[in-house]
Amino acid sequence: MIINFHAHHSPITLHSPCVGVGLRHSILLAVDEMTMNKIRPKHLALHKIKLPLPGIVSILHRVSGALLFIALPFLLFILDQSLRSIETYTNLTEVLAYPILKLALLGLMWAFLHHFCAGLRYLAIDLHLLSHISAARASSKWVMLVSLSLTIVLGVKVW
């Protein structure tokens, strides 16, 4: 579902009619314009592109996935310590009570929740459940809303 949008070479600003399922439409538009005026090489003016919300959900899906991958050794270490013995478990709970580590874990919880919700959205799109542009657009709002609010709820519970 993730299309190589971010590395796409085109100076074209993408407008809101191409929100929908997201980037496919935008890329088709971009390709159309590219074939019309063949100025090469093309470079993306990233700051000029107003990324629609489905696009933001998409790039955050990548960012959260990469964050979770980088965190894997730490998460496996936490799992190891939590299961090894009652002593390592108690020690772990004490160490993870440090505010900076709590904050890091909360950030990872957001990454997980966003990746989870956005992933469910892509599965729904694959099953053609969100084929209408308004449904696709609304679902990207829900992804942001649910993942952020659940992160806040967790944050409140932990503090």
Added chain:
Amino acid sequence: MVNRVVTGAHYGLRDWLVQRVTAVVMAFYSVVVVVFLLLQPAFGYDTWAGLFSGNLMRTFSMLFLLSLFYHAWIGMRDIVMDYVKPASIRLTMHVLVILALVLYVIWSVQILWGL
């Protein structure tokens, strides 16, 4: 009639499918664990370690972790392919990701079966 020359290594569809199957496995596992945790009146080491004491849960957890690592490989490979242009750095990053994930598989077995 246009005779299109199809190029590429043809692993795209398989990886697309794997990414979704592993995602469903992980989502199901996550929901099961979260529901279990929410149903506990009191939470502590005994509950947590008890959850992972049975062979069924250990196997299910291993399936989750294997899904996670395969999923992570496809995701990281796509990210590296998209943003890293020089072939040498790209190859190095691919190899590092694979090595890390293979080590995580071994580590996961050790964690879950208490070795």
